[in-house]
Structure formats: structure tokens, C-alpha cells
Amino acid sequence: xxxxxxxxxxxxxxxxxxxxxxxxxxxxxxxxxxxxxxxxxxxxxxxxxxxxxxxxxxxxxxxxxxxxxxxxxxxxxxxxxxxxxxxxxxxxxxxxxxxxxxxxxxxxxxxxxxxxxxxxxxxxxxxxxxxxxxxxxxxxxxxxxxxxxxxxxxxxxxxxxxxxxxxxxxxxxxxxxxxxxxxxxxxxxxxxxxxxxxxxxxxxxxxxxxxxxxxxxxxxxxxxxxxxxxxxxxxxxxxxxxxxxxxxxxxxxxxxxxxxxxxxxxxxxxxxxxxxxxxxxxxxxxxxxxxxxxxxxxxxxxxxxxxxx
Numbered sequence: 001x002x003x004x005x006x007x008x009x010x011x012x013x014x015x016x017x018x019x020x021x022x023x024x025x026x027x028x029x030x031x032x033x034x035x036x037x038x039x040x041x042x043x044x045x046x047x048x049x050x051x052x053x054x055x056x057x058x059x060x061x062x063x064x065x066x067x068x069x070x071x072x073x074x075x076x077x078x079x080x081x082x083x084x085x086x087x088x089x090x091x092x093x094x095x096x097x098x099x100x101x102x103x104x105x106x107x108x109x110x111x112x113x114x115x116x117x118x119x120x121x122x123x124x125x126x127x128x129x130x131x132x133x134x135x136x137x138x139x140x141x142x143x144x145x146x147x148x149x150x151x152x153x154x155x156x157x158x159x160x161x162x163x164x165x166x167x168x169x170x171x172x173x174x175x176x177x178x179x180x181x182x183x184x185x186x187x188x189x190x191x192x193x194x195x196x197x198x199x200x201x202x203x204x205x206x207x208x209x210x211x212x213x214x215x216x217x218x219x220x221x222x223x224x225x226x227x228x229x230x231x232x233x234x235x236x237x238x239x240x241x242x243x244x245x246x247x248x249x250x251x252x253x254x255x256x257x258x259x260x261x262x263x264x265x266x267x268x269x270x271x272x273x274x275x276x277x278x279x280x281x282x283x284x285x286x287x288x289x290x291x292x293x294x295x296x297x298x299x300x301x302x303x304x305x306x307x308x309x
Contacts, residue, residue, distance in 0.1 A: 004029040004037045004046040010155030011133040016080040016178035017050040033130055034063045041183060042072045048182040050080070056175045058111050060228045065242045068181060068271060069199045069230065075184045076197055076272040084174045086113055089136050089161040090148040097164070100124050104135035105150035108176075113150050115170040124148070136161060177277070187249060188274050193281045194248040195225065199269035200241040200261065201232070210241075216260035217245065220253045221288030246282040248273040252293035253284070 003023055006013040007030020014030075017023050029046060031037035037049040052061045068074050086109060094100060097120055104127040110117070117124065127146045129135030136151035138144040139161060148164070156163050202209055217224055226244040247254040250273070261268055286292060 001048065002027045002029065002046045003048055003050065004031050004040045005050040006034060006037060006052065006131055007031055008131070008133045008137060010136075010152065010158055011131050012082050012084060012152055012176060013050055013052060013131070013178060015152070015154065016052075016082050016176075017180075019080045019082075020050070020078065020180060034061075035067050038067050038071075038074065038181060041074065041181060044183075048077060048180050050178050050180050052108070052176055053079075053179045054177040054226065055084075055108055055112070056177075057171050058108050060226075060230075060242065061108065062230065064179075065228065065230050069240055069242065069269065073184050073269065074181045074271070075187075076179045076274050077182050077188065078180045078274050079195070079277045080178045080180070081175050081277045082178065084112065084169065084176050085153060085167055086132075086150050086169050087153050087156050087163045088148055088165040088168055089139060089151055089156045090164045091139055092162055094147055094162070094164065097121050100147045102127050102146040103148040103150060104129045104138060104144075104146040106130070106132045106135065109150050112170060112174055113168050116168045117150075120165070120168075121148075187272060190248040190250045190273070191275045193276045193279050194246075194273055195276045196245050196247060196249060196254055196258075196273040197271040198243050198245075198258070198261065199271060200243060200265045201267050202239045202241065202265075212264050213241065213261065216257050216264065220257045220260075221285050222247055222253055222257045223282040246276070252290045253288045256293060 001022065003017055003026055005017045005028065009030055017028065031040060034051050037051055040046040041049045051064045053064045054060050100121050102125040103121065106129055109132045110126055132151040133155045136149040136155050137159060139149055200213055223246040224243060225246055228242045229239045230242060232238040232240055245254065249255055
């Protein structure tokens with residue numbers, strides 16, 4: 001296997017990738033951004049890509065949601081959770097917070113440390129970086145202009161960066177969710193604690209359009225663990241929904257919901273069923289169990305055998 005991930009080495013994304021069995025000993029190619037990582041998968045340069053998709057503080061990662069919703073079809077194979085903590089790394093000549101004039105990091109990291117930054121380095125300019133590791137490693141380059149970087153403790157220590165402050169995140173215990181994405185292929189077998197992800201384009205902006213989608217899940221007892229709207233870029237009022245549900249395609253209630261969704265949104269994109277990283281299963285009412293669906297289908301089939309020909 002050849003893997004790619006949002007690089008450079010030392011990012012939280014690489015930490016997520018290293019949770020995949022065998023990834024530590026496999027070839028790992030860093031990519032400059034999410035689109036570049038997914039392009040490597042689509043072209044066959046890599047077998048799979050680990051990319052961030054959701055954060056417990058900031059919500060969905062728009063770059064990933066948009067990239068997997070369009071273009072050549074991809075499939076989510078598994079997910080990984082990483083607890084996030086940040087340090088403030090600085091150039092060697094910086095000894096106090098008062099000396100910092102600019103700080104670089106990824107936008108999501110900045111959002112998770114904004115409160116600390118406003119209180120501790122209120123005059124510092126935020127310099128966006130493609131990743132937390134990229135902003136940190138730029139401190140080793142004399143030609144880059146920023147004085148400090150917000151990054152993971154791992155990359156700071158591995159690269160010998162000077163750490164001025166630790167644990168600067170505003171929310172202790174924040175978690176980022178990552179997904180391993182590959183070209184479409186076999187769907188992982190159900191484990192009993194699974195998720196499925198679908199992309200649902202809103203066919204038209206009208207009253208009840210979203211309800212038509214949601215009721216497909218409600219009437220079958222399928223729990224939504226995440227739903228986010230994203231603009232398609234085709235004009236105002238044009239949106240698609242990225243949805244995670246508790247359950248697996250192999251379960252009758254999920255399969256039946258997907259069939260209903262296909263009637264409402266023929267252009268939906270199924271991104272896969274895969275093991276849920278958190279290991280928690282939602283309760284299912286008896287009338288939404290596989291057994292209940294099987295009996296119902298058998299009953300209807302029995303009625304159909306009596307149809308006049």
C-alpha cells in the first residue's frame with residue numbers, strides 16, 4: 001500500500017494515518033493540501049489518502065467536504081480520531097510573547113487557539129499556512145517572515161523547534177476526525193458499530209425540500225450523526241448536504257433509506273460504509289430491525305404472488 005496525507009511529516013493527519021494497521025511500515029507521501037492528496041488517489045499514484053473531515057470545535061473541514069463531493073468518485077474506508085493539543089513554537093531569538101509580531105498555522109488550528117492568542121499575543125498577525133506542520137517548519141527558514149507557529153508538540157520536538165508555550169488550545173480535549181479515502185472498491189464488512197456517508201444534492205430550493213430528505217431517515221429509524229450544508233458554487237441557493245448516519249449498507253433500514261433517498265435525489269453520492277472509530281452504537285427500535293424489514297418484505301412478496309396475471 002502507498003498512502004498519502006496532508007503533510008508535511010509530523011501533522012496531526014500523519015498521526016491519524018499511523019493508526020491504520022500497516023501504515024507505519026508502508027510508503028507515506030505527504031501532500032501540500034487535501035485536493036492534492038485526493039488527486040494522488042484518483043490518478044493511482046497512491047492507494048489511499050488520510051484527510052481531516054471534522055473537528056469537535058470548528059465542525060466540518062470544508063476543503064475535504066467539497067473535494068470528495070465532486071469529481072471522480074471516491075470511497076471512505078475507515079475513520080480515525082486524534083485528540084488535538086497545540087504548542088507555540090518560536091524562532092531561537094524569541095524569548096517572550098511580547099516579541100511576537102506574527103504567527104503562522106492552519107486556519108482550523110488558529111480557530112481553536114484564537115482565544116488564547118487574543119489574550120496572550122493580541123498584536124500578532126495571523127499568517128495562514130497549508131498545515132500546522134508547514135507553518136512550524138517555516139521557522140527553520142530565515143527567508144520566511146513570521147516569528148512563531150502554532151503546531152503539534154510532536155513536530156516541534158522532532159524538528160528541534162523552541163517551544164515557548166504548551167497547551168494553548170482554547171478547548172481541552174478537542175478531537176479531529178480523519179477519514180481514509182480510496183478509489184471505489186469492496187465495502188468493509190459490518191462490525192455492528194458502523195457509519196455510512198452520503199452526499200445529497202438539493203434538487204431545488206423550495207419549501208419542504210430538506211424535509212423530503214430527512215424523512216427518509218426518520219421513518220426508518222436511521223440516526224444522523226452529522227449533517228452539513230455546502231454551496232455547490234453554481235449560484236445562490238444551490239447546496240448539497242454531507243450526511244453521516246449510524247449504520248451500514250448491509251443493514252436493511254440503511255439500505256431502505258438509501259433507496260428512498262435515490263428516489264428523491266437520483267444524483268446522490270454514496271461515499272461508503274465503514275467502522276465507526278468511537279465504538280458507540282445507537283439503539284434501534286424493534287420495528288426498524290433487520291428482522292422486521294425482512295418479515296415486511298416477505299409479507300408484501302406473499303401478497304404480490306396473488307396478483308392476477
